[in-house]
Amino acid sequence: xxxxxxxxxxxxxxxxxxxxxxxxxxxxxxxxxxxxxxxxxxxxxxxxxxxxxxxxxxxxxxxxxxxxxxxxxxxxxxxxxxxxxxxxxxxxxxxxxxxxxxxxxxxxxxxxxxxxxxxxxxxxxxxxxxxxxxxxxxxxxxxxxxxxxxxxxxxxxxxxxxxxxxxxxxxxxxxxxxxxxxxxxxxxxxxxxxxxxxxxxxxxxxxxxxxxxxxxxxxxxxxxxxxxxxxxxxxxxxxxxxxxxxxxxxxxxxxxxxxxxxxxxxxxxxxxxxxxxxxxxxxxxxxxxxxxxxxxxxxxxxxxxxxxxxxxxxxxxxxxxxxxxxxxxxxxxxxxxxxxxxxxxxxxxxxxxxxxxxxxxxxxxxxxxxxxxxxxxxxxxxxxxxxxxxxxxxxxxxxxxxxxxxxxxxxxxxxxxxxxxxxxxx
Amino acid sequence: xxxxxxxxxxxxxxxxxxxxxxxxxxxxxxxxxxxxxxxxxxxxxxxxxxxxxxxxxxxxxxxxxxxxxxxxxxxxxxxxxxxxxxxxxxxxxxxxxxxxxxxxxxxxxxxxxxxxxxxxxxxxxxxxxxxxxxxxxx
Numbered sequence: 387x388x389x390x391x392x393x394x395x396x397x398x399x400x401x402x403x404x405x406x407x408x409x410x411x412x413x414x415x416x417x418x419x420x421x422x423x424x425x426x427x428x429x430x431x432x433x434x435x436x437x438x439x440x441x442x443x444x445x446x447x448x449x450x451x452x453x454x455x456x457x458x459x460x461x462x463x464x465x466x467x468x469x470x471x472x473x474x475x476x477x478x479x480x481x482x483x484x485x486x487x488x489x490x491x492x493x494x495x496x497x498x499x500x501x502x503x504x505x506x507x508x509x510x511x512x513x514x515x516x517x518x519x520x521x522x523x524x525x526x527x528x529x530x531x532x533x534x535x536x537x538x539x540x541x542x543x544x545x546x547x548x549x550x551x552x553x554x555x556x557x558x559x560x561x562x563x564x565x566x567x568x569x570x571x572x573x574x575x576x577x578x579x580x581x582x583x584x585x586x587x588x589x590x591x592x593x594x595x596x597x598x599x600x601x602x603x604x605x606x607x608x609x610x611x612x613x614x615x616x617x618x619x620x621x622x623x624x625x626x627x628x629x630x631x632x633x634x635x636x637x638x639x640x641x642x643x644x645x646x647x648x649x650x651x652x653x654x655x656x657x658x659x660x661x662x663x664x665x666x667x668x669x670x671x672x673x674x675x676x677x678x679x680x681x682x683x684x685x686x687x688x689x690x691x692x693x694x695x696x697x698x699x700x701x702x703x704x705x706x707x708x709x710x711x712x713x714x715x716x717x718x719x720x721x722x723x724x725x726x727x728x729x730x731x732x733x734x735x736x737x738x739x740x741x742x743x744x745x746x747x748x749x750x751x752x753x754x755x756x757x758x759x760x761x762x763x764x765x766x767x768x769x770x771x772x773x774x775x776x777x778x779x780x781x782x783x784x785x786x787x788x789x790x791x792x793x794x795x796x797x798x799x800x801x802x803x804x805x806x807x808x809x810x811x812x
Numbered sequence: 813x814x815x816x817x818x819x820x821x822x823x824x825x826x827x828x829x830x831x832x833x834x835x836x837x838x839x840x841x842x843x844x845x846x847x848x849x850x851x852x853x854x855x856x857x858x859x860x861x862x863x864x865x866x867x868x869x870x871x872x873x874x875x876x877x878x879x880x881x882x883x884x885x886x887x888x889x890x891x892x893x894x895x896x897x898x899x900x901x902x903x904x905x906x907x908x909x910x911x912x913x914x915x916x917x918x919x920x921x922x923x924x925x926x927x928x929x930x931x932x933x934x935x936x937x938x939x940x941x942x943x944x945x946x947x948x949x950x
Contacts, residue, residue, distance in 0.1 A: 418870040421941075715916050728852055728920040744928045745863050748935050752871060755940045763932035764925070 389718055392710045399707035400726045406700060407743060409693060413586035414746045420589050421753055434547050437467045438539055439522030439605070443512035445475040445505075447530035448484060450647065454530055455488040458495060463539035469522050470495045475512040476505030481530075509598070510614035510621040517605075517613050526602035531647040533561060534600070541642035542602060552607045552634025553625070555584065556600035556642030563759075565650050570762055571769050572648040572655070574751065577759075578742030580640070581750035588638035592690035596629070596636050598622030600644040607634060618672075620665025627673040630691065633682040656776055663780035666698040697741050701770070701777040704730065830876060834883040841886035845893060852923060853893040860885055860927050864934070873938040881934045892926040 440458065444451050451472070458470045472489075474482035474497060485497040498519060505512065517525065524543050528534060535541070538556060545554045557580045560573040587594045596603075598621065611628045614621040626636055649655045677683060677691040707730050714723045742750075744763050751760045786792070838861065845853040864882050871878075896919065903911040 414867060418867060422870050712917050716913060727916075728855065728923065730920065744931060745867060748931055749867060749871075752935045752938070753941060757936040757940060760932045760935050764929045767928070 389714070392714055393720065393723060396707055396710040396714060396723060397726070399703045399710070400729050402700070402703060403707070403729055406693065406697075406741075409690075410583075410743045410746050412590075413582055414743075414749050416586040416589055417582045417753070418749060420585075434544060435464060435467055435540075436523040436543060436546065437469070437521065438463065438524045438526060438543060438602075439469040439471060439516075439520035440526045440528060440539075441471050441473065441513055441516040441520065442528050442530055443473045443475055443509050443516065444477065444481050444485070444530040445512070446477045446479045447481050448477075448479040450531045451481050452484050452488075453533060454528065455485060455495060457533055457536070459488070459492050460536050461534075461539055462537045463543075465492075465494050467522075468494045468539070469520065471516045471519055472497045473512045473516045474499045474505075476500050476502045508616065508619075510616045510618060513621070514613045514616065517608065520605060523605060524602055525605045525608055527599055528644065529599040529646070532558070532599060532644045533646075534644040535642065538600075538642050538644060541639055545637040545639060546604060548637075550635055551604075551637045552629040552632065553596050553603045553636045554601050554642075555594055555596050555636060555638050556644055557581070557584070557638075557640050558597065558600050558646045559643050560648045561645040562647050562650065567762075567765070568652060568655060569648045569650050570759060571766060574747050574759060574762060574766060575742070575769070576648075577750040577754060577756070578747035581754055582746045583742055584638045585640050587690065588640075591686070593626065593630060593687055593694055594636045594638035595694065596622050596626045599646075600642065603629070604634075607632065618665060619661050619668055623666055623669045624672065627669065627677065627691065627695075630683060630687065631673070631676055631680055652772070655772070659773060659776045660780050663698040663777045664784060666695070667780060667784050670695040670699070698777050698780070700741065701774040702781045705774050705778060827876065831879060834879045837883045838886045841883075841890045845890055849890075849893045849897055852920065853889070856893075856923050856927060857886055857889050860889060860930070863927075863931070868935075868938065871935075871938050872941055877938070881937055885930045885934060888930055889926055893923065896922055 442451075442454065455470070455472065458468075461468065470492075472485040472495065474485055482497065482499055485495070489495045489497050496519070498515060500506070500512065500515060504515075513527065524546055526539065526542060534556075542554045542556055545551050558576060560569060560576055562569050563573040564570075584594050586592075603625070607629065608625075611625065611632065615624050618624040629636055649658050674692065674695055677688055677695065680688070683691065711723065711727050711730055714720075715727070744766065747766070748760055748763055751757070751763075842854055842857055842861075845857055861882065864878075864885065868878050868881075900911070900915045900919075903915060
């Protein structure tokens with residue numbers, strides 16, 4: 387009885403792993419084919435220049451906020467159509483003062499101060515406060531540690547010519563890659579996630595994800611959806627699905643690059659990924675049924691949506707599959723289990739980091755012309771083992787919160803030390 | 813004119829010969845792994861070949877270069893699996909039958925190690941694509 391149950395668990399987990407592997411293989415192949423034979427998107431009206439509001443939530447970001455606001459003043463988009471709202475979210479450092487300095491000299495930069503009573507409740511809450519003041523047709527979001535290209539607004543907003551587009555997403559590129567091994571591994575994850583994964587999903591008409599920064603929405607749609615859900619830890623993923631369920635789509639713009647400061651130590655990595663994992667699981671519970679039942683999504687969008695929603699459960703499932711497999715080998719393994727046993731390590735190596743397989747990350751790095759960093763791909767195994775622990779902890783926290791009926795939206799902010807500053811201007 | 817044609821024809825013939833040799837080497841690795849190691853080693857080699865052929869075919873570089881890399885990959889995989897087999901024999905000799913369990917659990921992980929490592933190195937061997945210049949050079 388126990389053996390049979392273990393076999394079912396093992397076979398179910400293995401089938402899911404194979405499904406994810408096949409999905410990423412198709413993604414990689416798609417991007418390779420499209421890179422070789424590019425199919426141009428429908429020509430867009432280059433004169434299209436709507437009013438744009440840029441929201442910058444910032445809490446204790448004195449080390450990085452200055453460089454971003456300086457960049458805002460250098461944007462090539464007509465300044466009379468721009469509104470930059472810096473949300474000083476109950477900062478205890480000089481973030482608010484630095485923003486005020488910029489505001490004095492540049493009328494399109496505004497500062498919204500939130501005190502300790504109203505602020506400090508997470509990014510979604512800060513974004514909603516900013517959204518209330520926004521007047522632009524399009525609302526873009528940038529995290530305080532980001533450093534965008536000067537023409538990024540043009541690149542992002544041009545996609546809104548298509549009335550079906552509800553949101554856009556640009557590409558984050560790690561700024562402090564050379565800092566240490568952690569930042570290099572995060573770079574590899576980002577390459578897999580954006581250069582291949584997001585690009586392929588956009589090309590295949592699946593569900594590219596809004597990543598919470600370097601992207602934006604139609605303000606009318608965002609307001610209709612009720613803004614950012616403050617009970618969600620990953621309000622970005624939640625909004626992605628809300629946009630699709632409302633009948634709109636998210637467009638990925640790979641050439642709209644924005645440079646980010648990646649986490650540079652394993653502790654910060656844990657905090658960030660733990661929040662992502664918890665948030666994703668939260669969104670999965672909220673939207674999985676809606677995605678299945680939706681009449682606005684086609685079959686392939688539904689499949690991709692469900693796979694995307696469940697992605698943070700996969701490391702947990704890999705762990706379960708591993709123990710089930712080991713037990714079966716120890717006690718009584720069938721030929722089928724023996725034959726499929728090798729898929730578990732494939733998954734260990736494949737679902738690394740941002741859940742992109744090694745071959746996908748390798749091809750992404752190659753297409754970016756990054757031949758040296760590829761050598762570090764085997765090290766992603768350790769990052770994945772770490773992710774297994776992170777996701778399992780997030781899953782157990784979720785279970786505990788459900789059983790104890792506790793709120794589990796413990797919002798963990800990533801601290802930025804301004805390590806990326808030295809790379810700007812080189 | 814005639815000499816140029818002759819040298820072109822010789823180059824074509826030698827290219828075909830090299831191509832044939834490497835295809836034979838890859839086939840030999842598959843047969844040897846199946847006959848003398850185990851089916852899991854052959855399956856891993858086949859996965860590596862499938863990934864390599866279907867994905868790198870779209871990348872820059874001559875067919876010969878890709879085929880040489882692929883053949884080297886197969887030889888590396890074969891040698892790696894031979895080493896693992898002898899590791900198992902040595903382990904069982906020293907630690908007895910329980911080592912078989914340890915080996916059965918860890919073998920797939922150890923077996924796949926060479927695929928990821930060789931894959932990451934082999935892409936670096938191919939010529940870089942003409943990618944757009946990023947504003948920032950990390």
